[in-house]
Amino acid sequence: MSAAGADVVIIGGGLHGCSAALHLARAGIRALVVEKNYVGRHASGVNAGGVRTLARNEAEIPLALAALELWHAIGELVDDDCGFESFGQIRVAENAADAAALQQREARLQALGYSHERWIAADELFLRVPALSRHCVGGLIALRDGAALPHGTTAAFRRKAESLGQIFLEDTRVLGIRREGNSWVVDTSAGTLSCRVLVNCAGAWADAICAALASRSRSRRSVR
Ligand SMILES: Cc1cc2nc3c(=O)[nH]c(=O)nc-3n(C[C@H](O)[C@H](O)[C@H](O)COP(=O)(O)OP(=O)(O)OC[C@H]3O[C@@H](n4cnc5c(N)ncnc54)[C@H](O)[C@@H]3O)c2cc1C
Structure with missing residues (x-):
């Protein structure tokens, strides 16, 4: 051409x-x-290279989930793994008010039929992110999220x-x-x-x- x-x-x-x-x-x-x-x-x-469905506005979720499926098979699309690693992303709750808000979000998403964000309590949070300050009380995790090389x-x-x-x-x-x-x-x-x-x-x-x-x-x- x-x-x-x-x-x-x-x-x-x-x-x-x-x-x-x-x-x-x-x-x-x-x-x-x-x-x-x-x-x-x-x-x-x-940029930070984040590949994230976590904490999306509800209007963005269908597109973010569809894009995540592409990321998990990115080599089929572009013949390159793009440095993509799926290690999950976590939105941390630092206090009881944060925890209540995140648990309400999880319930709202489940009512809409989504299960990609899951509440984890403090023990699982510290197992996954050992360096986190001990005042944190839990978090929402999106396990299939990750990052790539921009x-x-x-x-x-x-x-x-x-x-x-x-x-x-x-x-x-x-x-x-x-x-x-x-x-x-x-x-x-x-x-x-x-x-x-x-x-x-x-x-x-x-x-x-x-x-x-x-x-x-x-x-x-x-x-x-
Ligand atoms: C793997 C990956 C991970 C990402 N992770 C994050 C993240 O963690 N956090 C985050 O905030 N964002 C992230 N992003 C998104 C990123 O920060 C940008 O928002 C996004 O890539 C913008 O793409 P774009 O093509 O719209 O813009 P750009 O990359 O800015 O491209 C626009 C281009 O248009 C060209 N241009 C402009 N005007 C003209 C003109 N008159 N003539 C010719 N050329 C022109 C510019 O030179 C520029 O290169 C990620 C992106 C990738 C690829």
Whole structure:
């Protein structure tokens, strides 16, 4: 595929951009990722690496559980274990009030049909985390949670997407976006691209992309 021939242009080479490129490839759709620095340079490459269903907002739980299933078979998706280890995560109760709140949460989740968070008493807590201060009284554990290597994960998604034919342009910044007929025309620091579908995966800069798209000017919409 040439840079000019993509169906989809994805702005941003973080995990979201790389994952979108991979899943589009699996659906047979050609995509090109435009990244102003290098893949994994920003939030996706430098974070705590947590893979967590614990303490999610109730609205997030179905997605978090579905994602966790992918993590437990991540090698099948990207041919790389991404450094994923499943050692569980624990939300600690430091006093009776914390304990009551966490036990109420466990009961609420069970009423909704979820069993991934389980209350553990102090003896099990100290067995699992021996260095914890002895004033702690228990906690909620999500046993199948864990952590992965953030940069390695993002790179693995990129490699798999590339192996399926997707293109990544690094050191290339999206400068402006405009509509021409049924196409998006994307001005970048390395030239102009056009595509049918544009995907905004620009992370902390996504608002600048949205602002450019919302601009009232019908001509060139600059990304600031
Ligand atoms: C394995 C893993 C574990 C994680 N664990 C945690 C955790 O424990 N705690 C936590 O808080 N978060 C965690 N995260 C989430 C992480 O902190 C980020 O929230 C997430 O990865 C954001 O991804 P993103 O692709 O949206 O953004 P980013 O990684 O920031 O990617 C956006 C990209 O867009 C590019 N871009 C922006 N504007 C332009 C432009 N005009 N032209 C071209 N490119 C542009 C940027 O350069 C950037 O590379 C984890 C992520 C991973 C991968």
